[in-house]
Amino acid sequence: MFRTFAIAAAALVATAAVAAAQPAAAPNDAQIAQIAHIAYTAGSLDIAAAKQALTISHNPTVRAFAEEMVRDHAAVNDQALALVKKLGVTPEDNPTSQALTKAADAKRADYGKLTGKAFDLAYANNEVAYHHTVNTALETTLIPDAKNAELKSLLETGLKLFRMHEQHAEQMVAALKK
């Protein structure tokens, strides 16, 4: 189930981001507005998932990871907001952001019915899948498409960070299975 979601979401992100990035359809500012919105949304959704984990989970490893997600993604999102403000661009909602939000909302609704180890494992596995999806989109679509150098640099920092999150999430899954 997790793999299917990851692949589906990756396809959604890739397709919509490519559409958003077509120069004829979107001039530079519009492209920045949409890519920034996707990146910000992806971070916000992971913060929402982490806050759910902090409400439900009593596992110290899961809680420490969730606190890290809130902290790191908020820091990146603050930088993204500062950048679009500096560039005078308003983040623009788009089909990719909407698809990501819809998928994540559904996950949170499902996980809200779980408790204990079942929740911990579901959250941990999904954190691996979610970061993998976002990282694939950043690497293959969003970063190559970003024409603004500062936005590209921020996305590259994001990718470096989120790869470590993915690695950390894998360690969390392994620890939970012990």
Next chain:
Amino acid sequence: MRRLLPTLALVAAALSVGSAAGAAARPAKTWTIVVSQLAFGQSPADAHVGDTIVWVNQDIFLHSATAGDHSFDVAIPVHGSGRLTLNKAGVFAYTCKYHPGMKAQLVVKK
């Protein structure tokens, strides 16, 4: 005997000063390791027991310097620093416990 006591005290004091002077031949040093772009900067090549390591965090993320053998776990706050006084010689592999891709090694001489 009464005359001898002050003499002994003086000799002991001299020995003590001599010993302190010997230790002071290499004063304890403070080494800075910059943490930036989710990576630890270069480790000092000549760190000794008694020296201090200061990790300076230039990132917007909380980091740590956490030894693989659990001998130290130093918090490195955002735009702040973390300090460790070296009290054991050896080779210490360490990571950031939050960002496992951040890896480094500290060599501490006697």
